[in-house]
Amino acid sequence: MRPFAYLRPGSVAEAVRVSAERPEARFLGGGTNLVDLMKLGVESPGLLIDVSRLPLDRVVPTDDGGLRIGATVRNSDLAAHPVVRERYPALSQALLAGASGQLRNTATTGGNLLQRTRCLYFQDTSKPCNKRQPGSGCPAREGVHRDLAVLGHSPDCVATNPSDMAVALAALDATVHLRGPEGERAVPATEFHRLPGDNPDQDTVLRPGEMVVDVVLPPAPEGAASLYRKARDRASYAFALASVAAVLTVRDGRVAHASLAFGGLAHRPWRARAAEDVLRGAPATEETFARAADAELAAAEPLRDNGFKVALARNLAVGVLAELTDRADRSR
Amino acid sequence: MSHATQPLGAPVARREGREKVTGTARYAVEYHPAGRLHGRIVPATVARGRVTAVRTADALAVPGVHTVLTHENAPRLREPDDPVLAVLQNTRVPHRGWPVALVVADSLEAARAGAAAVRVEYESAGHDTVLTWDHPGMYTPEQANGGYPAVRERGDVEAALAAAPVTVDATYTLGGLHNHPMEPHASTARWADGHLTVHDSSQGSTTVRDSLAQAFGLGRDRVTVVSEHVGGGFGSKGTTRPQAVLAAMAARLTGRPVHIALPRRYMPALVGHRAPTIQRVRLGADRDGVLRAVSHEVATQTSRIKEFVEQAAVPARVMYASPHSRTTHRVVALDVPTPSWMRAPGEAPGMYALESAMDELACALGIDPVELRLRNEPAVEPDSGRPFSSRGLAGCLHEGARLFRWYDRDPQPAARQEGRWLLGTGTASATYPVLVSPSAASAHAAPDGSYTVRVNATDIGTGARTVIGQIAAAALGTPQENVRVEIGDSDLPPGSVAGGSSGTASWGSAVHHAATALARRLAEGGGVPPEGVTATADNEKEAAASPFARHAFGAHFAEVAVDTLTGEVRVRRMLGVFAAGRILNARTARSQFIGGMTMGLGMALTEGSTMDPLFGDYAEHDLASYHIPVCADVTDLQAHWIDEDDHHLNPMGSKGIGEIGIVGTAAALGNAVRHATGVRTRSLPITPDTLLPYL
Structure with a gap:
């Protein structure tokens, strides 16, 4: 780890101002990923701006019945929040499916969104990686890539986004609120992370100096239930091979509302719009769910060793939608 | 001293437990010389x-x-x-x-x-870093790890396989493990x-x-x-x-x-690892399940600088009676890190293959897998013809089947479903040799009535320090709290390595002899002089070759649930029964058994090192990517044992227990996955990518 300066700003405004002035700075939340990357030599910020004590640690209702989640709310606290558990269960489940208890106690909402891929080449400075060192190449395409992307990858990068939480946020139509030197803006969670294209070093649409200040959930759709399910190599503390977050409303046996997002398949949480188009208004049956999943996954371009993810994602989606439908039936 | 003398076998707590949990036990880099x-x-x-x-x-x-x-x-x-x-x-x-x-x-x-x-x-x-069965650089070494001959043959295996009414011919592929x-x-x-x-x-x-x-x-x-x-x-x-x-x-x-x-x-x-192996097992049997031929052929890799040959075909020389047998090892030197010992080298990968093949044979014959194993119990060690000092396999299978309620099972595969989960059970045998290495010890009596034993044993978390104190106390007829134990320093009387499940037998024999000699001298009377009385001894007698075939045995039983949507395998329960001589400390022994079984669970379902052919290294460099089992993976895990009264071992009557827990575990789990799903993957670990395509 290289020596670095440390700043604990007194306000969001100060944090943003300093960050804009110092391109070598990084915001520090819980540090559960950034500090690891510093030890590995993947990140070597000249300045850490510790935002973890800024007054962004609250979860408050919004006027329209949604929820505003501060950027420094700890993952454990968010997962346990009664409103989250009751109205946005997929978010609570996604958080609890991630990392370990110790990490969740430390990791923040903003930091979770900004965590980097766990692609083994990205983390190994003795090997090329376009995300870490633009232009150096992507060995994952031919090398070890069982865990990597099947959707939306590019010749330059086949990394996946590792966050569980972000998948639930994508399905829940959350908005990420940013503060930068030019003021505030809001970005839909589905557009916060990018596809790699030819500049995979950029994970997100964040501009220089911008920081995540909070995440806003819209009101939960009337009668909607949500669910997150993740497949992984062991029962806990493993990244998703594939995951799915779904929000579903069924009326009179038909899908009234559905939103669906996949994790572990792409460089960003993969909002499944094509699947949703199939679902909307269609009979809430396994046949529909399978057709919807297939419509989305038709775009998949698996690599040599990760083709299983397509079937896995399909099964997860069908299973989750069927379970949500069952629950809706039972609760009637 | 108010403490009572406790018999060997008592569940004595670790001597250094308090130091370890309070962080005061010092490890190698916690010595800070100026x-x-x-x-x-x-x-x-x-x-x-x-x-x-x-x-x-x-x-x-x-x-x-x-x-x-x-x-x-x-x-x-x-x-x-x-x-x-x-x-x-x-x-x-x-x-x-x-x-x-x-x-x-x-x-x-x-x-x-x-x-x-x-x-x-x-x-x-x-560079060339990829093991293949027919790699042009393959050769047959003189010996495999442990000094075992690379090749052993009895009878005419090919003819016996050709003549056998029922055969299994299966190849099992294991990647590296760390x-x-x-x-x-x-x-x-x-x-x-x-x-x-x-x-x-x-x-x-x-x-x-x-x-x-x-x-x-x-x-x-x-x-x-x-x-x-x-x-x-x-x-x-x-x-x-x-x-x-x-x-x-x-x-x-x-x-x-x-x-x-x-x-x-x-x-x-x-720091070494378990080398990848490709293992072809062929079994030939009569219709009643009696084996006519056992062939176990192993191909493995080593580095360019050192020949290390994982002795995976060796357990087939011990396990089952068969008039015709061939067990062989071939190895190729590649541009890879040097493999070495990993818990039960040879037995762990070899028994995965052999015990999976036995399950395949049981399925082919329609014979219960426990029964099939019982039908092939040998009268003497098959390879050497030596009598067993004791052989507890049948007892472990019987007791395990009873405790596990094994016979409630419907042998039909893919027949039990709970929601999206398919359930199945599997069994496998375990074996590990009794090894003893030269060690020496001293026992000292102080005028205050306390004792000190000294031997360069190493406690790598097993409880060695504690059991040495128990062995000395038993020989001296004193409470174990009255015995100070000095280990872990090469200036002490030389001790052998804490490996090969040999530590307790090796150090313990020397300690027993030293303490017994000391007790004899004290019994001669005359009191303890100010400088105390010291006796020394070694374990030359126990470390000498034995005319007996000496092995611990065990039987594993496992129940798994397989998620039909994802191919995830979750272990519902695992039960192991072991016959390993006399158990000297019920508490630390149990930890050894369930620790080995947990590591076997990892071998079966979660752990794997991927050779990256582009760069020639193992790709997983941390515990986020190399998946050892976590607590959530290990639920109902039971270890039982059958005490054996074997007089051909050492004064304590013990066999080793550090490794047998991992032996056979992966086969029992793989066999359970097959019973649950009807799918036999023949490679480890069984992760969603390997299983889902077949569900």
Whole structure:
């Protein structure tokens, strides 16, 4: 780890101002990923701006019945929040499916969104990686890539986004609120992370100096239930091979509302719009769910060793939608 | 002393438990001699080639960096007793991750920054790191690990297979596995008046002392190695490791104490691992399940610098009666890290293949897998013809089947479903040889009525310190609290390595004899003089070859649930029954058994090291990507044992227990997955990518 300066700003405004002035700075939340990357030599910020004590640690209702989640709310606290558990269960489940208890106690909402891929080449400075060192190449395409992307990858990068939480946020139509030197803006969670294209070093649409200040959930759709399910190599503390977050409303046996997002398949949480188009208004049956999943996954371009993810994602989606439908039936 | 004498076998708590849970037990890098420097290895980034230049100027310019050792300036070593210790002696790079320089600095941070600043240039050639069954470089070695002959044949296997009414011919493929003990390998070395002292995280400091004495050309009396507390090893610390040599070199060159703790990321290349194996098992049987032929052929890999041959076909020489048998090992040297011991080398991978094949045979015959094994119990050890000193396999199978309620099972595969889960059960046998290595011990009586036993045993978390105290106390007829135990220092009477499940038998025999001799002298009367009374002994008798075939046995039973949507396998319950002589400490023995079973669960379902053919290294460098089982994976895990009264072992009547728990576990789980789903994967670990395509 290289020596670095440390700043604990007194306000969001100060944090943003300093960050804009110092391109070598990084915001520090819980540090559960950034500090690891510093030890590995993947990140070597000249300045850490510790935002973890800024007054962004609250979860408050919004006027329209949604929820505003501060950027420094700890993952454990968010997962346990009664409103989250009751109205946005997929978010609570996604958080609890991630990392370990110790990490969740430390990791923040903003930091979770900004965590980097766990692609083994990205983390190994003795090997090329376009995300870490633009232009150096992507060995994952031919090398070890069982865990990597099947959707939306590019010749330059086949990394996946590792966050569980972000998948639930994508399905829940959350908005990420940013503060930068030019003021505030809001970005839909589905557009916060990018596809790699030819500049995979950029994970997100964040501009220089911008920081995540909070995440806003819209009101939960009337009668909607949500669910997150993740497949992984062991029962806990493993990244998703594939995951799915779904929000579903069924009326009179038909899908009234559905939103669906996949994790572990792409460089960003993969909002499944094509699947949703199939679902909307269609009979809430396994046949529909399978057709919807297939419509989305038709775009998949698996690599040599990760083709299983397509079937896995399909099964997860069908299973989750069927379970949500069952629950809706039972609760009637 | 108010404590009562407790019989051997009592569940005595660990002597050092309080120090460990309060953090006061000191490990190898927690000794902080004044002026200590930190060493950081620079690993090779090519898999095959030569170093053409090591440019150190930038590293030396890093504040706090003292020196950079390279092949050009490092102290010359005598030929070490293990080729993996010949570090910084020449320009050759035998595999990726091999040390090509060592940066020594005031602080860990400076050493790390210095290491990042060293520029190494290579002349590299194309590397070859992928094991295949018919690799052109395959050869048959003289011996496999453990000194076993590479090839054994009885009868005419091919003819017997051709004539057998029922046959199984299956090939099982296992990738590399890494030991990954919780405490990474670490050493603190210092020289004083020509005497080298090293605090080393090892499984046997007598071994490390001998290696260092050889490498540095010193008398053994000029080297002291201390391994007081060790955070696990699983075989990877059973031989001397490069960090000990590098720390001693750096300490000699700088005149300061030097400590080196390997980062987790460097371990996959530097501290050994279980080599990949490809195993073809062919079984031929009569329709009643009696075996006519057993063929177990193993292909494995080693590195370019050392021949290590995983002895995976050896357990087939022990397990089942068969008039015709062939067990063979072939190996190819590749540009890969050097494999070594990992918990139950040979038995763990070999019994996965053999016991999976036995299950396949049971399915082919329509015979219950427990019954099939019982029908092939041998009267004598099949390969050697020697009588067994005791053989508890049948008892373990019977008792395990009863405790597990095995016979409630419908043998039909894919027949039990709960929601999206398919359920199944599986069984497999376990075996591990009784090994004993030379050790010596002393026992001392003090005038105050207390005792001290001394032996260079190593407690790698097993409870060795505790059981040694129990053995001495039993021989002396005193409460174990009245016995002080000194272990973990090469200046003590020499002890063998904590490996091969041999520690308790080896050290314990010497301790028993020393304590017994002391008790006899005390019984002669005359009281204890001020300087005390000391008796010494060794275990020459126990370490000698035995006319008996001596093995521990066991039986595993497992129930799994397989998610039909995802291919995830979750273990509902596992039960092991073991016959390992007399159990000397019920508490620590249970931990050994369930620890081994947990590691077997990892081997079966979660653990795997992926050879990256592009770079020639194992891709997983941390515990986020190398998946050892976590608590959530290990739910209902039970270990039971059947005490054996075997008089052909040692004075305590014990067999080893450290490794048998991992043997057969993976087969039992794989067999359960097959019963649950009807799918036989024949490779490990069984992860969603390997299973889902067949569901």
